[in-house]
Amino acid sequence: MEVVGEEDVVIVGAGIAGLTTSLGLHRLGIRSLVLESSESLRVTGFAFSTWTNAWKALDAIGIGDSLRQHNQQLHGGVHEVRCVKRKALLETLERGLPNGTIRYSSKVVSVEDSGFLKLVHLADGTTFKAKVLIGCDGVNSLVARWLGFKKPAFAGRSSIRGYAYFEESHGFEPKFLQFFGKGVRYGTLPCDNHAVYWFFTYTPSPQGKPIVSSQTSHCSSELGH
Ligand SMILES: Cc1cc2nc3c(=O)[nH]c(=O)nc-3n(C[C@H](O)[C@H](O)[C@H](O)COP(=O)(O)OP(=O)(O)OC[C@H]3O[C@@H](n4cnc5c(N)ncnc54)[C@H](O)[C@@H]3O)c2cc1C
Incomplete structure (x- = not known):
């Protein structure tokens, strides 16, 4: 087992949840390391309708106005509604992070306790020690499984x-x-x-x-x- 380093905060998954969490921490002056299994940012997909609460969150992490410039507001409601391309959202989140925050090709395969720390094992044989581990690894989350959460339920939609x-x-x-x-x-x-x-x-x-x-x-x- 090669232990690469000790991190205060490790986030698993560079999707919207992982990058938003990391950028929010960065704005508070807290460094985090994001481990992403893909070789690069997963910018496929299409778009999201983003509503007032989403814009409040995007403003809080400092990227609301730059996204507003490219996404027109839709008429007809009391809410701020815009349609944001998934690629643009992910790339804007990534740009806001310090270089080296995201470690690509880093698939987490298991987690174990080690005193007050977590040992985060990757498929390539490396291990990170973390004081705080945050699971943002999507619907089939390994971190959620490790925490003992129930399997996701099919919503039928x-x-x-x-x-x-x-x-x-x-x-x-x-x-x-x-x-x-x-x-x-x-x-x-x-x-x-x-x-x-x-x-x-x-x-x-x-x-x-x-x-x-x-x-x-x-x-x-x-x-x-
Ligand atoms: C490729 C893609 C395209 C999508 N397109 C649309 C769309 O057009 N419109 C829409 O409304 N919704 C779309 N969705 C769904 C929407 O993006 C998700 O519901 C929402 O983004 C959930 O975000 P998340 O960050 O929680 O999870 P996800 O977006 O699923 O991100 C989880 C990340 O964790 C990584 N990961 C998973 N397991 C591990 C592991 N063991 N180790 C390291 N990394 C791991 C994954 O590679 C992924 O990058 C898409 C989702 C994806 C993944």
Whole structure:
């Protein structure tokens, strides 16, 4: 076992949760090390509808205004709603961190107690000692398993998402459109003048039968998805 070093705070996972936690600590003057199993930032995926609370969190860690510059506010609600591309969010979070904060190709395979410290073992044979270990390693979290948390439960919702990129300006109004009915919800949100994010989700009734509704409705909504 090669022990590489002792860290005050080790965060497992460089997704949105891990990078936000690390940047929040950095703003408070606390260094952390983020261990990420991938070779580089996982910037695939599409976009998020981000609401007032998300913007409060992004402001608190100092990246709200730089993201606002590229993501127009959508009209029609009392909330601040914008559609942010996943890649832009992750890259902005990463840029805010000091060099060397994220250690890529660092898959955590096990954790063990060692007095007041945690030993964090990686697939490449190295081990970090940590005073504080924070699990931000997604839905199949190894840290959650180690802590004895229950397995994630399937919420029953299926979903597809994407965004359409228009070379010319797309001409959509800056509005969040959602359409509902029979367990289905779909909608569109422009991210900027060229990209429109779309989503389609299906939630069956608790009995597994399609939800029957008397009416299919549509609205410019204040709900998230
Ligand atoms: C590639 C990807 C694309 C997505 N696209 C969209 C989208 O377009 N729209 C949307 O609404 N939602 C999307 N999601 C879902 C959304 O990003 C997540 O619900 C949300 O980001 C959860 O963030 P998280 O940081 O908790 O977990 P995650 O985003 O899952 O991040 C967890 C990170 O931990 C790393 N990791 C896991 N296990 C280990 C380990 N043992 N050791 C080290 N590192 C580990 C993973 O590689 C990952 O980078 C996407 C998720 C992913 C992973």
